[in-house]
Amino acid sequence: xxxxxxxxxxxxxxxxxxxxxxxxxxxxxxxxxxxxxxxxxxxxxxxxxxxxxxxxxxxxxxxxxxxxxxxxxxxxxxxxxxxxxxxxxxxxxxxxxxxxxxxxxxxxxxxxxxxxxxxxxxxxxxxxxxxxxxxxxxxxxxxxxxxxxxxxxxxxxxxxxxxxxxxxxxxxxxxxxxxxxxxxxxxxxxxxxxxxxxxxxxxxxxxxxxxxxxxxxx
Numbered sequence: 001x002x003x004x005x006x007x008x009x010x011x012x013x014x015x016x017x018x019x020x021x022x023x024x025x026x027x028x029x030x031x032x033x034x035x036x037x038x039x040x041x042x043x044x045x046x047x048x049x050x051x052x053x054x055x056x057x058x059x060x061x062x063x064x065x066x067x068x069x070x071x072x073x074x075x076x077x078x079x080x081x082x083x084x085x086x087x088x089x090x091x092x093x094x095x096x097x098x099x100x101x102x103x104x105x106x107x108x109x110x111x112x113x114x115x116x117x118x119x120x121x122x123x124x125x126x127x128x129x130x131x132x133x134x135x136x137x138x139x140x141x142x143x144x145x146x147x148x149x150x151x152x153x154x155x156x157x158x159x160x161x162x163x164x165x166x167x168x169x170x171x172x173x174x175x176x177x178x179x180x181x182x183x184x185x186x187x188x189x190x191x192x193x194x195x196x197x198x199x200x201x202x203x204x205x206x207x208x209x210x211x212x213x214x215x216x217x218x
Contacts, residue, residue, distance in 0.1 A: 022053060
C-alpha cells in the first residue's frame, strides 16, 4: 500500500511518515517537489539511524503524490486545507481514500477555540470537494512525541467515516504503529466531536504547563 502525506514536510506529516514507512511505501507531498524530496531523504536517514532499517520514502509535489497513492493524508495547516483539497480533487487517485486530521481552530482571549468552516466539520468540507471516501483521524496525536522513534506513544486514535471499508483501512494503518489504538466514533457527520478535542487538549496543556498531551479512553 502506498500512503501519500500531503503536507509531509510539516510536523505532523513528518511524524506520520517516520512511523508509517516501516510498514508502507510512503510518499511525502509538498507544494515544492524539491522540498518534498529533501524531506523524504531526511526521513529515510533518520529511520535508518534510529531503527537500523531501510525504508521506501519518496518525495513529490502534492498533486503527483496524491495521484500515486492508495491513501492520502491531508496533513496541512487548516488555513490551507480547503485550497489544497481543491487542488487535489483534480489529481487524486479516484480509488483512494483521504484521511483528514485537520482541525479548524482559532486563538481567542481565553485560549484555542474550535472554528469549523460553514457549520461543517473540516472533514465534511473536504469530503464535499475531493469525491473520494474521507476518514477523519489523527487529530489528537502530538507530533513531537509521534515523531520520536525512540519512544512508543500509548494513545487512542478516534476515527469517523461513512465507508466501512475506508474505516477498516485506516484502523489497520493506526494499528501498524505500536501502542496506538483506533476507536470508531461514528459517521463523518460526527467528526466535529473529534476535531474539537484538539483545542481542548492544547488549552489543558498550556494552562497546566504540560507537554505532548493526547487522549486515552479508560
